[in-house]
Amino acid sequence: MGHEYCGIVEEVGRAVTSIKPGQFVIGSFFASDNTCPNCQVGYQSSCQQAEFVGGAQAPLLRVPLADGTLVAIPDVPADDMVPSLLALSDVMGTGWFAADAADVKPGSTVAVVGDGAVGLLGVLSAKQMGAKRIIAMSRHESRQKLAREFGATNIVTERGDEGVARIKDLTNGIGADSVLECVGTHESMMQAIHSTRRGGYVGYVGVPHGVELKGEELFYAHVHLHGGPAPVRRFLPALIDLVWKGKINPGKVFDLTLPLDQVAAGYRAMDERRAIKTLLCP
Numbered sequence: 001m002g003h004e005y006c007g008i009v010e011e012v013g014r015a016v017t018s019i020k021p022g023q024f025v026i027g028s029f030f031a032s033d034n035t036c037p038n039c040q041v042g043y044q045s046s047c048q049q050a051e052f053v054g055g056a057q058a059p060l061l062r063v064p065l066a067d068g069t070l071v072a073i074p075d076v077p078a079d080d081m082v083p084s085l086l087a088l089s090d091v092m093g094t095g096w097f098a099a100d101a102a103d104v105k106p107g108s109t110v111a112v113v114g115d116g117a118v119g120l121l122g123v124l125s126a127k128q129m130g131a132k133r134i135i136a137m138s139r140h141e142s143r144q145k146l147a148r149e150f151g152a153t154n155i156v157t158e159r160g161d162e163g164v165a166r167i168k169d170l171t172n173g174i175g176a177d178s179v180l181e182c183v184g185t186h187e188s189m190m191q192a193i194h195s196t197r198r199g200g201y202v203g204y205v206g207v208p209h210g211v212e213l214k215g216e217e218l219f220y221a222h223v224h225l226h227g228g229p230a231p232v233r234r235f236l237p238a239l240i241d242l243v244w245k246g247k248i249n250p251g252k253v254f255d256l257t258l259p260l261d262q263v264a265a266g267y268r269a270m271d272e273r274r275a276i277k278t279l280l281c282p
Helices: 079-088 091-101 117-128 141-150 160-170 186-194 215-221 232-244 260-271
Strands: 006-008 024-027 070-072 109-113 133-137 154-156 176-181 196-204 224-227 254-259 277-281
Touching: 006 079, 024 079, 024 232, 070 232, 079 091, 079 232, 079 254, 091 117, 091 176, 091 196, 091 224, 091 232, 109 117, 109 186, 117 133, 117 141, 117 176, 133 141, 133 160, 141 154, 154 160, 160 186, 176 186, 186 196, 186 215, 254 260, 260 277
Parallel strands: 109 133, 109 176, 133 154, 176 196, 196 224, 254 277
Antiparallel strands: 006 024, 024 070
């Protein structure tokens, strides 16, 4: 809990050289040195020195490996830009990784399983990557509306086998080129795999709970599977640039803003699906 963060640096440790007090910074939910072999190939969330960053729902946060983990933006942002910058710390970076892992290309057809903040920002990511058709799977009107605003061309309300059949109907029986799995249940993973065309790609970023995959079924599905904890640090510089230049506004997923001492109410609203994502102000 509390692994998304951005803010102004108060002080730095003696070993920190590139980050300075007064800078506005954004970091990933995994601290990384950004120099080890895994980091060098873009998988900072599997850094050999990786540490999970939690406890950010607080007025102050200590971030380990600051030089490798934090990215400073050009200046202290205007207040209305902060939600979008905060989103980069996880949900936007994770949605982007889902699209990247699913090999989204210009002109492709993409399906997104999950209408939470990550799924919605997966839609936005696919749009930025040039997808021609983006099918968002959602049953909630407010989330459908935001999905369309982010670039969805079709909405599918069905789930499971019915959802797969609907995607096949929309793609002339072929399936989507790329499918973003942003939930983590067994049903959502199978829905993603079965909605993908032969030779297509599934990018999965939903934390798995109860997912079991049969080897023979995967063998004959002929799909590429790639995912895991998003290496957000890899994408931060490019995503910061997109936000800074006003090309994307991922902060729209924050549809409830509360003071830090009302954190329980924020979680309750998300649990009851009255809010997509809550922004807490210390």
